Amino acid sequence: MNAFTQGDEGFGLYVHWPFCLSKCPYCDFNSHVAERIDQKVWRGALLRELEYYAARVPGRTLTSIFFGGGTPSLMDPATTGEIIDAARKHWRCVNDLEITLEANPGTVDADRFAAIRAAGVTRLSMGVQALNESDLKFFGRRHNVSEARKAWRAASKIFPRVSFDLIYARPQQTRTAWRAELDEALREVADHGITHLSLYQLTMEPGTAMYEAHRRGDFTLPDEDASAALFEMTQDACARAGYPAYEISNHAKDGDVCRHNLTYWRGGDYVGVGPGAHGRLTLDGAARATRQIKAPALWLKRVAAEGHGTQEEEALTAESRAEELVMVGLRLADGIDKARFVRRAGRPLSEVVDAAAVAHLRADGFLEETPGALIATAKGRLALNAVIRSILI
Numbered sequence: 001m002n003a004f005t006q007g008d009e010g011f012g013l014y015v016h017w018p019f020c021l022s023k024c025p026y027c028d029f030n031s032h033v034a035e036r037i038d039q040k041v042w043r044g045a046l047l048r049e050l051e052y053y054a055a056r057v058p059g060r061t062l063t064s065i066f067f068g069g070g071t072p073s074l075m076d077p078a079t080t081g082e083i084i085d086a087a088r089k090h091w092r093c094v095n096d097l098e099i100t101l102e103a104n105p106g107t108v109d110a111d112r113f114a115a116i117r118a119a120g121v122t123r124l125s126m127g128v129q130a131l132n133e134s135d136l137k138f139f140g141r142r143h144n145v146s147e148a149r150k151a152w153r154a155a156s157k158i159f160p161r162v163s164f165d166l167i168y169a170r171p172q173q174t175r176t177a178w179r180a181e182l183d184e185a186l187r188e189v190a191d192h193g194i195t196h197l198s199l200y201q202l203t204m205e206p207g208t209a210m211y212e213a214h215r216r217g218d219f220t221l222p223d224e225d226a227s228a229a230l231f232e233m234t235q236d237a238c239a240r241a242g243y244p245a246y247e248i249s250n251h252a253k254d255g256d257v258c259r260h261n262l263t264y265w266r267g268g269d270y271v272g273v274g275p276g277a278h279g280r281l282t283l284d285g286a287a288r289a290t291r292q293i294k295a296p297a298l299w300l301k302r303v304a305a306e307g308h309g310t311q312e313e314e315a316l317t318a319e320s321r322a323e324e325l326v327m328v329g330l331r332l333a334d335g336i337d338k339a340r341f342v343r344r345a346g347r348p349l350s351e352v353v354d355a356a357a358v359a360h361l362r363a364d365g366f367l368e369e370t371p372g373a374l375i376a377t378a379k380g381r382l383a384l385n386a387v388i389r390s391i392l393i
Helices: 039-056 077-090 110-118 133-138 145-158 175-191 209-216 224-240 259-265 296-306 318-329 338-345 355-363 378-382 384-391
Strands: 011-017 061-069 092-103 123-129 161-168 196-201 245-247 250-252 269-273 278-283 286-292 310-315 367-369 373-376
Touching: 011 039, 011 259, 039 077, 039 269, 039 278, 039 296, 061 077, 061 259, 077 092, 077 110, 092 259, 110 145, 123 145, 145 161, 161 175, 175 196, 175 224, 196 224, 224 245, 224 378, 259 269, 259 318, 269 286, 318 338, 318 384, 355 367, 355 384, 378 384
Parallel strands: 011 061, 011 269, 061 092, 092 123, 123 161, 161 196
Antiparallel strands: 196 250, 245 250, 269 278, 278 286, 286 310, 367 373
């Protein structure tokens, strides 16, 4: 690829707020518990790093901003607003700029929601995770079911768009129990105009407290067949309720997808600022991966000294970039758009995947192929990692 072309994959800004009130045992994100946070210092540092990257990728059209964490709802809404204003000054923005902020039900109330909305946030993503008290305790969540229900109902009256997350395939979770919980969630989102659900299977991430507890045998998880059955039931129930999956774990009503995450899955460019944030940028015709220093104090120190806290910037090889695009693209219900793949990888998809392997998996019902796309079927998404390993040259 000799020049940067921004297509329908968009261009995003990710802002990482690393602080939480407590560390959830399943979480492997860059999150830290701090007794005191100097909001003014953090605001200045985030704005300075944003300015550094904006100077490196001028002339783009910003399609989304995503405040992740950590718990970004703990960020001073004034900080949120200043970052949004700065992003609008640095880049051209689409008229319907999507601005998402993650929130935990136990850290916000209606007044806080109103302040976040006034700062410019258009979409709230709530980390609910479970709709029963015992599993909320297992997940180390600070809120209860009643607080979660109150929070998303309040949010739905303030924000144009609201999403919430649930985690399933929990220890001893049965199909009947999950179906009842999922049905409750689907009733709630329908009743309150919520148009997006993120539904993730519980995974054990190395380095987390839950991973160590699982290794000790403190609990067991559903086996592969049970997890597959839960996945299939989830896909079917959501589709019947009008929330079809547009990505393996994400469901939207009336096409109300998360545009920022689509930028990731479509292989678009995005700037990442804040401790531990990742980015993907096309610079001088080549794809580069950026990663910021994870430790908040060290990141602050580096930003103060150099204007940014970048720990690593790696030029991606043509092969690694193409493989990455296959891995993220097949997660989408629409699959890999072949024209977009050429634009992002600089080569046709046919040079990256094995034609014989694709033909075999098509015959077995794992893949579909059209003149414009390569798509993992529902059966293929159940075994996606194996499918990807099979087709990559």
